[in-house]
Amino acid sequence: MNINTSILNFMRDFHKKDDNRLAVVRGTRKMQYEEFFSEIDRVAAGLYALGVRHGDVVMIALPNVIQSVVAVYAVAKLGAIASMIHPKLSAEQFEKSVKKQSPKVVFLSEVNLKEYKSACKGIKTVNCSMFRYSYTGLPRATEFEAYASSGDDVMFIMHSGGTSGEPKDVVISHKAANAMAGNLLMSLGDRFYGDNAMLVVLPMFHGFGLCVGVHAAACTNMALVLEPVFKPKKIVESIVKNHVTTIVAVPRMVQLLLQEKGFAGKAIASLKDVFVGGDSVGPELVKEFDERMKEAGAKATLSPGYGLTETVSVCALTLDGYREGSLGFPIKDVETRIVDDELNELPTGEAGELLLSTPQMMLGYLNDEDATNKTVVIIDGKKWLRTGDVFRVDDEGHLFFLGRKKRLIKISGMNVFPNEIERVAQEPGLIKDCVVIESRRDGKSYIKLLVEEDLSLEDQSRIKAHIGKRLSHWSMPRVIERVEKFPRTQVGKVDVAKLQEDEKKNWR
Numbered sequence: 001m002n003i004n005t006s007i008l009n010f011m012r013d014f015h016k017k018d019d020n021r022l023a024v025v026r027g028t029r030k031m032q033y034e035e036f037f038s039e040i041d042r043v044a045a046g047l048y049a050l051g052v053r054h055g056d057v058v059m060i061a062l063p064n065v066i067q068s069v070v071a072v073y074a075v076a077k078l079g080a081i082a083s084m085i086h087p088k089l090s091a092e093q094f095e096k097s098v099k100k101q102s103p104k105v106v107f108l109s110e111v112n113l114k115e116y117k118s119a120c121k122g123i124k125t126v127n128c129s130m131f132r133y134s135y136t137g138l139p140r141a142t143e144f145e146a147y148a149s150s151g152d153d154v155m156f157i158m159h160s161g162g163t164s165g166e167p168k169d170v171v172i173s174h175k176a177a178n179a180m181a182g183n184l185l186m187s188l189g190d191r192f193y194g195d196n197a198m199l200v201v202l203p204m205f206h207g208f209g210l211c212v213g214v215h216a217a218a219c220t221n222m223a224l225v226l227e228p229v230f231k232p233k234k235i236v237e238s239i240v241k242n243h244v245t246t247i248v249a250v251p252r253m254v255q256l257l258l259q260e261k262g263f264a265g266k267a268i269a270s271l272k273d274v275f276v277g278g279d280s281v282g283p284e285l286v287k288e289f290d291e292r293m294k295e296a297g298a299k300a301t302l303s304p305g306y307g308l309t310e311t312v313s314v315c316a317l318t319l320d321g322y323r324e325g326s327l328g329f330p331i332k333d334v335e336t337r338i339v340d341d342e343l344n345e346l347p348t349g350e351a352g353e354l355l356l357s358t359p360q361m362m363l364g365y366l367n368d369e370d371a372t373n374k375t376v377v378i379i380d381g382k383k384w385l386r387t388g389d390v391f392r393v394d395d396e397g398h399l400f401f402l403g404r405k406k407r408l409i410k411i412s413g414m415n416v417f418p419n420e421i422e423r424v425a426q427e428p429g430l431i432k433d434c435v436v437i438e439s440r441r442d443g444k445s446y447i448k449l450l451v452e453e454d455l456s457l458e459d460q461s462r463i464k465a466h467i468g469k470r471l472s473h474w475s476m477p478r479v480i481e482r483v484e485k486f487p488r489t490q491v492g493k494v495d496v497a498k499l500q501e502d503e504k505k506n507w508r
Contacts, residue, residue: 003179004175006151008040019032022223024069026226029066040077046141049139050104052080052104054080055154056078061094061109064203064227065109071128076149078144082156087111124137151174152174155174156210157366169367170366171366172363179358184317191246192219196245198245199227199246206491207308208307210313212248225244236263247271248275248276250276252279252488263292269296273303277306282423284426284431289302301321304317304326304327305318310385315358315360316328316334325420328398334356335357337355338393349394352392361376362385390403402420407496409445411475416475421449421477422434440507447479448477448503449481452482486499
């Protein structure tokens with residue numbers, strides 16, 4: 001496995017590609033590998049004619065359409081940099097990214113063409129329709145020589161919340177993206193292989209969607225079934241039509257699929273694996289999913305994992321069945337360490353910040369050396385990434401996520417982990433979704449549990465009693481409060497930061 005090459009070479013060579021095998025599908029448009037590689041060459045040649053060279057930034061602000069996948073690998077062939085942009089950023093946010101990154105070319109579609117027009121003044125654009133396979137504004141092919149990457153060149157700029165909670169642009173090399181794909185595939189064994197079909201519904205501006213849903217899957221010759229919009233009914237239709245076997249998703253997507261009447265029986269019998277990350281997975285969700293699969297006669301399991309954009313998404317995964325609270329084990333070539341605030345390693349079982357050392361690590365944050373140096377540290381001559389997440393490890397090596405370091409709440413001087421309370425509150429028979437935030441009265445902190453459902457006083461007492469049995473009394477919510485609807489981020493995660501900020505306005 002040679003990771004010291006471009007992502008295009010790595011994908012093409014990881015498993016030999018059959019020209020007649022299906023590569024990508026979007027609606028009724030299907031593309032076999034012969035055409036897929038031909039289109040990569042054509043689009044790379046067109047970009048070259050637009051002046052794109054090694055090290056230039058090409059922004060890809062597209063939904064999950066075939067052009068998105070082709071454009072990524074075409075950019076790689078030129079040794080240019082693919083900046084993956086949410087296609088529905090506000091015009092102001094997009095303009096900020098353009099000023100910061102100075103792209104040579106921007107890929108747009110109907111969903112953002114008008115809104116982003118003024119920010120793209122003086123920049124060459126290629127317009128890709130969601131409804132037909134086209135590249136308006138791409139010149140005819142010009143002869144060019146493919147860039148020979150050693151793997152150390154920059155391949156992606158990905159937007160991230162940053163390990164400190166502040167938004168950052170993460171710079172990722174070809175080598176890191178290849179390492180993640182290879183490490184994951186070596187850890188999974190034969191769970192990704194050519195006869196399977198991957199549903200690519202998680203957006204490609206999301207590291208999990210791009211580097212697992214697309215890159216790792218394409219390495220093994222899985223057909224990529226592209227869905228630009230997450231609508232549960234249409235997703236079920238796509239699963240049936242394309243015999244989808246594998247899905248990567250955030251937990252919210254799984255919740256919404258389970259609420260869809262059609263997500264049952266023969267319609268989902270083809271499913272084998274659903275990998276979830278990006279947010280907490282409660283035991284109630286796993287139980288409901290397992291029951292639905294059993295009823296349908298499907299073999300699929302729900303496999304929670306953990307990852308960050310800074311490690312090109314996945315760095316830990318559940319491989320041996322769900323264990324409550326665990327996110328599994330580190331994948332191949334990912335070393336972990338649990339440390340205290342002074343970066344001293346802690347004994348097994350103690351909670352502390354998770355550090356990671358792996359070839360999957362980012363190069364750094366774009367134009368932010370200070371933030372990079374705070375996040376990437378050298379210990380005993382080895383590079384470690386500070387995740388900003390609190391974990392503990394049991395004697396068998398299972399990783400248990402306790403929450404963001406920034407979310408840690410102190411009650412009477414004791415550390416309380418919101419994620420741990422949320423997990424216990426979502427055990428079967430209790431509540432489906434909840435968020436723990438810190439509240440204060442008269443200067444004293446206490447725990448508030450937010451839910452989206454109506455709960456009687458009896459139900460609230462039962463939930464509090466259950467939490468009290470499982471966790472310390474410092475973790476007991478003083479208040480359980482209903483909210484109309486949780487705010488969510490662009491990929492469907494609960495926006496905990498907004499809920500906490502709103503709560504702070506009421507502190508006294």
